[in-house]
Amino acid sequence: MKEGSKGYLALVLHAHLPYVRHPEYDxxxxxxxxxxxxxxxxIPLIEIFNRFEEEGVDYRITMSLTPSLLSMMADxxxxxxxxxxxxxxxxxAGREIERxxxxxxxxxxxxxxxxxxxxxxxxxxxxxDSNLISAFRHHQxxxxxxxxxxxxxxxxxxxxxxxxxxxxxxxxxxxxxEKHLGRRPRGIWLAECGYRPGVDKIIxxxxxxxxxTDTHGILYGEPRPRYGVFAPVYxxxxxxxxFGRDRESSKQVWSAKEGYPGDHFYxxxxxxIGFDLDYDYIRPFLHADGNRIHTGIKxxxxxxxxxxxxxxRPSIAREKAAEHAGNFMFNREKQVEHLAGLxxxxxxxxxxxxxxLFGHWxxxxxxxxxxxxxxxxxxxxxxxxxxxSEYLDLHPKLQAVQPSMSSWGYKGYNEVWLEGSNxxxxxxxxxxxxxxxxxxxxxxxxxxxxxRALDQxxxxxxxxxxxxxxxxxxxxxxxxxxxxxTKDHIGRxxxxxxxxxxxxxxxxxxxxxxxxxxxxxxxxxxxxx
Amino acid sequence: MTKPELRKMTKKDLLAxxxxxxxxxxxxxxxxxxxxxxxxxxxxxxxxxxxxxxxKRVTKPKAKAxxxxxxxxxxxxxxxxxxxxxxxxxxxxxxxxxxxxxxxxxxxxxxxxxxxxxxxxxxxxxxxxxxxxxxKTKAKKKVKAKVKTAKRAPAPRQGWDNGxxxxxxxxxxxxxxxxxxxxxxxxxxxxxxxxxxxxRIVAMAKDPSWIFSYWEITADRFMQLEKKFGAEWTKCTMAxxxxxxxxxxxxxxxxxxxxxxxxxxxxxxGRYQVAIGVLTPGGRFVKIAESATxxxxxxxxxxxxxxxxxxxxxxxxxxxxxxxxxxVTAGGSAEMHKMLEARLxxxxxxxxxxxxxxxxxxxxxxxxxxxxxxxxxxxxYGATEPDARVTIQGKVVKLRRDGTFTARFALPDGAIDIPxxxxxxxxxxxxxxxxxxxxxxxxxxxxxx
Numbered sequence: 001m002k003e004g005s006k007g008y009l010a011l012v013l014h015a016h017l018p019y020v021r022h023p024e025y026d027x028x029x030x031x032x033x034x035x036x037x038x039x040x041x042x043i044p045l046i047e048i049f050n051r052f053e054e055e056g057v058d059y060r061i062t063m064s065l066t067p068s069l070l071s072m073m074a075d076x077x078x079x080x081x082x083x084x085x086x087x088x089x090x091x092x093a094g095r096e097i098e099r100x101x102x103x104x105x106x107x108x109x110x111x112x113x114x115x116x117x118x119x120x121x122x123x124x125x126x127x128x129d130s131n132l133i134s135a136f137r138h139h140q141x142x143x144x145x146x147x148x149x150x151x152x153x154x155x156x157x158x159x160x161x162x163x164x165x166x167x168x169x170x171x172x173x174x175x176x177x178e179k180h181l182g183r184r185p186r187g188i189w190l191a192e193c194g195y196r197p198g199v200d201k202i203i204x205x206x207x208x209x210x211x212x213t214d215t216h217g218i219l220y221g222e223p224r225p226r227y228g229v230f231a232p233v234y235x236x237x238x239x240x241x242x243f244g245r246d247r248e249s250s251k252q253v254w255s256a257k258e259g260y261p262g263d264h265f266y267x268x269x270x271x272x273i274g275f276d277l278d279y280d281y282i283r284p285f286l287h288a289d290g291n292r293i294h295t296g297i298k299x300x301x302x303x304x305x306x307x308x309x310x311x312x313r314p315s316i317a318r319e320k321a322a323e324h325a326g327n328f329m330f331n332r333e334k335q336v337e338h339l340a341g342l343x344x345x346x347x348x349x350x351x352x353x354x355x356x357l358f359g360h361w362x363x364x365x366x367x368x369x370x371x372x373x374x375x376x377x378x379x380x381x382x383x384x385x386x387x388x389s390e391y392l393d394l395h396p397k398l399q400a401v402q403p404s405m406s407s408w409g410y411k412g413y414n415e416v417w418l419e420g421s422n423x424x425x426x427x428x429x430x431x432x433x434x435x436x437x438x439x440x441x442x443x444x445x446x447x448x449x450x451x452r453a454l455d456q457x458x459x460x461x462x463x464x465x466x467x468x469x470x471x472x473x474x475x476x477x478x479x480x481x482x483x484x485x486t487k488d489h490i491g492r493x494x495x496x497x498x499x500x501x502x503x504x505x506x507x508x509x510x511x512x513x514x515x516x517x518x519x520x521x522x523x524x525x526x527x528x529x
Numbered sequence: 530m531t532k533p534e535l536r537k538m539t540k541k542d543l544l545a546x547x548x549x550x551x552x553x554x555x556x557x558x559x560x561x562x563x564x565x566x567x568x569x570x571x572x573x574x575x576x577x578x579x580x581x582x583x584x585k586r587v588t589k590p591k592a593k594a595x596x597x598x599x600x601x602x603x604x605x606x607x608x609x610x611x612x613x614x615x616x617x618x619x620x621x622x623x624x625x626x627x628x629x630x631x632x633x634x635x636x637x638x639x640x641x642x643x644x645x646x647x648x649x650x651x652x653x654x655x656x657x658x659x660x661x662x663x664x665k666t667k668a669k670k671k672v673k674a675k676v677k678t679a680k681r682a683p684a685p686r687q688g689w690d691n692g693x694x695x696x697x698x699x700x701x702x703x704x705x706x707x708x709x710x711x712x713x714x715x716x717x718x719x720x721x722x723x724x725x726x727x728x729r730i731v732a733m734a735k736d737p738s739w740i741f742s743y744w745e746i747t748a749d750r751f752m753q754l755e756k757k758f759g760a761e762w763t764k765c766t767m768a769x770x771x772x773x774x775x776x777x778x779x780x781x782x783x784x785x786x787x788x789x790x791x792x793x794x795x796x797x798x799g800r801y802q803v804a805i806g807v808l809t810p811g812g813r814f815v816k817i818a819e820s821a822t823x824x825x826x827x828x829x830x831x832x833x834x835x836x837x838x839x840x841x842x843x844x845x846x847x848x849x850x851x852x853x854x855x856x857v858t859a860g861g862s863a864e865m866h867k868m869l870e871a872r873l874x875x876x877x878x879x880x881x882x883x884x885x886x887x888x889x890x891x892x893x894x895x896x897x898x899x900x901x902x903x904x905x906x907x908x909x910y911g912a913t914e915p916d917a918r919v920t921i922q923g924k925v926v927k928l929r930r931d932g933t934f935t936a937r938f939a940l941p942d943g944a945i946d947i948p949x950x951x952x953x954x955x956x957x958x959x960x961x962x963x964x965x966x967x968x969x970x971x972x973x974x975x976x977x978x
Contacts, residue, residue, distance in 0.1 A: 224835065226845075248851075413736035487721050
């Protein structure tokens with residue numbers, strides 16, 4: 001802690017991907033989501049944490065690693081496929097080095113990508129033996145980052161009327177967290193910041209101390225929050241703390257006009273050699289269907305409106321990231337000074353973002369985080385970075401306010417996940433929840449094949465509940481996959497349910513389903529009792 | 530041979546053995562996997578029959594053999610075989626092989642122009658002004674091609690990782706991996722139930738102003754109702770009755786028989802229950818099912834002030850403002866949406882994008898405008914003796930086993946001199962061929978008709 005600091009900044013990175021793993025295919029397009037996030041976001045973040053450690057930079061970052069993401073990181077098949085993916089990228093980047101020999105600006109970039117991919121492979125394989133969870137765990141144990149959990153499969157809780165379904169999402173997550181990170185989680189990121197009154201009771205039962213809501217979750221709370229969103233509140237009756245999102249800092253990163261990632265010197269996301277280069281040349285690096293895809297090798301900067309894009313210059317972009325980090329810090333100093341006077345106490349600025357924003361979407365995002373944390377550590381004394389747990393230890397006396405139902409989705413409530421494109425899923429999801437509870441009640445002490453079927457039914461329910469599917473249906477890209485996944489899990493659950501009631505469980509089929517949807521191997525269906 | 534014996538062999542020897550036994554393995558596989566595969570095949574005996582005639586029949590190639598050299602090669606293949614099996618051909622110069630396909634290969638160094646639209650470009654014409662690469666291959670040469678069916682390496686069945694970590698597997702082969710383990714049958718397409726045979730109605734809040742409600746009424750229940758109402762039934766209508774539990778009031782919505790769900794407009798901060806039922810001509814509502822109580826969020830700040838945490842109104846107002854309380858919409862990130870939209874407008878490639886974990890990220894695809902992009906690449910290829918050392922512009926090029934080589938370059942505007950030098954294996958002889966390439970492309974003013 002800095003002597004005489006006037007307030008706190010809690011940077012929160014929400015790291016999540018839906019559970020996508022398809023052993024039945026040799027390669028699978030949607031698995032790339034995970035691979036790209038590893039290369040562009042998670043590995044760069046780990047490298048930053050490592051550098052901070054080596055150089056003694058004191059910092060605090062809160063990171064949610066969702067159970068489905070952790071499960072993918074720990075899965076041998078996906079680890080193996082990631083390595084294969086990286087090998088291909090390294091091969092492609094190597095060819096690019098040759099191909100661009102007569103174009104120095106591009107050549108330099110090809111060398112950069114080759115180096116970055118090779119480096120990612122080193123980190124992944126040589127340093128962490130292909131399991132990156134150990135890296136995050138290390139930095140948590142060192143007291144610098146705080147890892148929090150999330151609903152087991154990122155289920156959107158406001159649209160889950162059955163409390164037992166909510167309970168399962170949270171309890172399974174907490175146990176899973178403990179298994180992988182060696183202690184109980186202290187905080188939870190509610191999927192999409194989706195809160196409804198009552199969820200806090202279940203959070204408390206899981207031994208978790210705090211969660212986050214969007215700004216209006218706190219601001220529209222009952223009674224009025226004395227400190228606005230600049231201090232957490234306790235939920236009445238449960239004393240679980242709720243931290244509200246600060247709008248000003250999130251706008252600075254996201255604003256259409258002055259948002260950092262839109263800077264013309266930053267790398268352009270959409271111009272990718274997967275689309276730009278000769279088809280025959282790029283074909284070996286595409287998937288079996290032969291459709292052009294993003295490879296991750298991109299040579300242009302945002303430039304401005306219009307067709308013509310300038311060549312990306314990493315050194316200039318890095319300068320920009322430093323400049324933007326400086327600007328962000330300066331604004332937080334001013335904000336904290338202003339609020340300290342207004343509130344009469346130290347404010348906490350909670351700035352949550354999608355982790356994937358940094359690196360995957362905003363290529364220079366990890367640089368920005370690194371500069372920001374360094375600058376806060378070395379260049380000023382007004383703001384301290386802090387984790388929510390530390391804050392609660394320092395400031396245990398809080399106002400009791402019932403937060404409002406809210407989410408950080410478009411318009412602030414449930415609309416993104418409940419509208420014409422996706423509302424058809426809820427009759428299924430709800431009856432599955434009810435039936436799961438019914439099954440758990442009917443078979444309280446199952447073993448053998450029945451036990452396996454019950455556990456699998458729970459997995460199918462959880463996987464179907466991923467908010468990602470409804471989100472994809474709404475956004476209209478990759479919809480077919482979201483439909484398929486939802487229907488597969490609904491259908492498998494339905495078959496399991498009827499098979500169990502009829503005492504006709506098909507062991508061979510069950511085995512196949514267990515192999516495919518293998519998330520949470522230690523699940524105990526009785527969590528639904 | 531036993532497994533340990535196989536393990537003692539070098540990877541090279543293993544590959545040779547596999548080749549001899551006609552076991553399909555590839556060089557890129559890990560040694561351990563080659564051992565597994567070879568052992569599996571040898572012990573099952575399938576490896577042994579591979580030398581007899583039968584197996585050759587399986588591999589009858591069709592004339593369409595793709596010559597693997599990536600240089601532009603006009604290949605005429607005459608093969609007596611008639612099966613249409615997809616075949617991969619490896620050209621092996623000066624190698625006697627038993628395959629019956631003959632490949633006449635004409636190789637010409639040629640720059641390759643890729644135009645993304647069907648437009649004739651000046652660049653193309655220019656580029657055709659052939660570079661004078663007179664590497665050996667220009668002479669017509671008969672190349673005997675060995676034709677081989679593309680066989681997949683058998684996927685190891687169970688426990689493909691055998692308890693070894695990826696690292697242990699990968700390190701042995703310098704990060705190289707085998708083909709992925711495909712172990713499962715393809716997925717059945719699941720049918721989802723149309724309904725569940727349960728009469729019920731469920732209501733959920735979508736936001737302060739809307740409730741979403743859906744329902745199911747079983748056929749049995751309908752029949753009961755029909756019986757109950759008798760002749761009156763045809764005059765009855767289906768309706769939702771929305772109870773406002775705060776205002777102790779209700780609202781009826783006629784819904785017809787087809788609807789399965791409804792969005793209901795309400796006011797924020799209320800408590801509601803939705804019932805589905807039959808409305809008789811006399812105005813009587815006969816309830817079929819009723820939902821649990823739903824609370825809608827208030828959608829604005831509370832009026833209640835906490836007396837234990839009392840502050841002056843104007844101070845609270847400033848805190849509320851600093852928290853962003855007066856900004857247009859609560860939560861969400863319309864701004865973010867706009868930014869991505871702005872960036873997407875600039876986008877040319879139309880790849881779909883999606884992100885997870887955030888209702889914030891909602892990129893939308895924009896209609897793309899008309900476009901034309903043209904780029905030029907130059908492919909330089911040739912052949913020499915397999916043991917020679919070849920450089921292009923002073924940089925060493927990797928030769929294929931047969932002594933051929935290919936290099937591919939993005940070709941910018943301007944003049945480029947490309948010396949290709951080969952030094953013989955015994956270092957006695959050196960040959961150089963210089964190729965000069967000039968390229969210029971001009972962008973003309975668009976014509977709008």
